[in-house]
Amino acid sequence: MLRSLQIEPEKCTGCLQCEMACSYQAEGVFNPAKSRIKVFAFHEEGRFVPYTCTQCTEAWCMHACPVEAIVINEATGAKEVIDDICVGCKVCTIACPFGTVNYSQDSGVVYKCDLCGGDPECAKACPTDCITYVDADHTGLNRMKAHAAKNLPE
Amino acid sequence: MAWTRKVLRINLTNGSIAEEPLNMDWAMQYLGQRGLGTKYLSEEIDPKCDALGPDNKMIMITGPLTGTMASTGGRYSVVTKSPLTGTIACSNSGGFIGNEIKCAGWDMIIFEGKSPKPVYLYLENDKAQLLPADEMWGKSVWETDEIIHKKHQDPLIRVACVGRSAEEGCLYAAIVNDLHRAAGRSGVGTVMASKNLKAVAVRGTLGVGNIKDPMGFLKATNEGKQVLKDNAVTGEGLPQLGTQVLMNVINEVGAMPTKNMQDVQFEGSSKISGEAMHEPRESDGKANLTTNAGCFACTIACGRISTIDQGHFTVENKPEYWGNSGGLEYEAAWALGSDTMVDDLDALTYANFLCNEDGMDPISFGSTVAAAMELFEMGVITKEQTDGMELKFGSAEALAWCAEVTAKGEGFGKDLGLGSKRLCEKYGHPDLSMTVKGQEFPAYDPRGIQGMGLTYATSNRGACHLRGYTVSSEILGIPEKTDPLSTEGKPELVKAFQDATAAVDSAGICVFTTFAWTLEDIAPQIDAACEGEWTSESLMEMGERIWNMERDFNIAAGITGDMDTLPKRLLKDAAKTGPAKGKVNNLDEMLPKYYEVRGWTQDGVPTDETRARLGL
16 A cells, blocks of 8 residues: 655644654754755644645656656655765756755755655654655545544534 | 863853863862852852943853753852842753753753944854844844844754843843743843843754763653653643732632732632633633743743734734743742733633743732832822722733833833842832842742741742742652741751752753652752762752852852841731631741751851851
8 A cells, every 4th residue: 555645734833843753764863954855834824734745646746857857666655866876957946836956055966855664753753743655545534534523413 | 071061151241251161170069050050150250340340240051951851950040149149049941952052962051251342142052153233222122032033044053141121220121032031030131131142042063962871861860751651740730821920829718918018818819820721711711821841951841822812902903912922830920910910811821921031030020019019008109100000909901011111111111120129119109019139029928928928038049939848848848848837947958948949950950840759859860970079968969069169159249147037017917808818927936947047147147167067
């Protein structure tokens, strides 16, 4: 069964534990600046929204790559960047409509969420279950349940 | 390890910027933040110096756990000499800037001297620059934050800055970071402004590594997070109601300072409580509270994000205050509300917004307004001084007006900016100032919570709840219940809380974790991150060392044992209602014993043996 990251922004408190977990897994240091998942604080609105790659089926980044450095991990469905092949042309960062592929000045290649090989650290680190890793066919399950609950007898 | 081992030293007088290695001998003795910052300050300045002169220094310092996945690991402290109290000042803030300083590669930044012109520090990893701040001088915190982000074209910069109150010399000005978190107490913002330093803008992309035992660290921090989650206070009470969970509790036990501490219970407390912040308003059906929010790395998330009713008189036709911002925490709600007897939640939220917008400590501000209200009702302060405003207890209009004029340092706002002690002295009634060593009380009346009287009297930064929160034990039963109306065992209890808190304040984590964590939960996290061996015992000893070091600083600054006292009102005038009815604070029953358990003389001076035992 494929799984997807599910994000329910109304549960986010903006603590950035996900960003630290992500950067620690990927880079070996606690460094939100290098996180593949980013939490956006909308100050006026009083809301926090985590955002990362949704692993599109027909991934723009993958199709745009001129050297085929972005490949599908069949086990997880993640689109992964092969660092040794990537030439840092950044075409994928332009192709992605969501901005979730980014270029790293330090490494000279692009980086994006790879679902940590099927065990995403952000979901494990999230203290409020705002980020969960669920059945890819049922990402709407929680929302369905919440609406279903409104039909419960008083 | 866990430290970056780098110190950034900035001389504002001549504009020089230098990097130096962290003194690791001191780091092993004082850890970080409060302890280590105070050690540096003690070694580098004359405690007798003018707090607002160029000889005072201001240190912004992180802890070893700052910037890590340890829950609440995002704290930083500002250490300097206080212009409000003349004592050591150490104010702690959350938000996100502590992590940013650490991610830029620095354990601490030391500011020396005074800049000839307004400047701000722009720090991007190794690149540190003092840039002209002319366009932001005279502007609020919120405006300054916006100007910096626009100028550098970088939304990810974190900013700590002072507002107009600090520039105008308000003695309890705060340094506000991330728009609404603050190093709030003791006038650290006043010191910053006195140096012509408007802001510190940081962008760090290097991250925090150097963890001694990474696997052990993740295990210890995960266990710690689970403890916080399973605890009723940190897992439920604080996320749901914020620190405002205390409003009704403290009122019920008769320890809610009211009417400039004339009373110990406030009739309107339920209207300004954490529960009230959840109630839908009549006008627009929205609650005051939009959501809770966490500071960096915090898995508790007690922060309040609130709005004011757009039709409320305070914000009518002022759309700049219609959005969300930092809402009321208990101390602010108490000082702005109960102490002034204002039970209008929106008016309190407005005053709180202004405290954030222009960098004022809402505790000291609210208490000073309460003192001014008492003086007004006595006829000592008149409408002549207040520009026609009726400064009466319970007046939301008066509170809002006071916040506006103090934020800008206009007219009577200059008097309010003096703080309660100097205001009451100026108008000839020093006894009406509810302060210790010049700093205003927080939200726990020591007639109803005896141990807090000793905490306030002996606190190294004047009246303060964050220097030893015996409320935990006396009211909440953490770690075990003691009788709030009894003085028995309180000297030992106060010492234990003071020492443990000094250790927590030095680690890079938030003291609110200690509603659930003891040093037994904290030590393994520090031990896995830092070189050396860290146990609950060694942390407790370090806390005691820090406490005595602070005391030595104060003694050298001319703060003497006879200042370890409380206002007469709390020692002579009994509580009129509630469980503490008929009680005063029996400080005299506790203080001599406290000096004894501290290993101090009866004049309140650490003995040579005590200093030697602690390696001072």
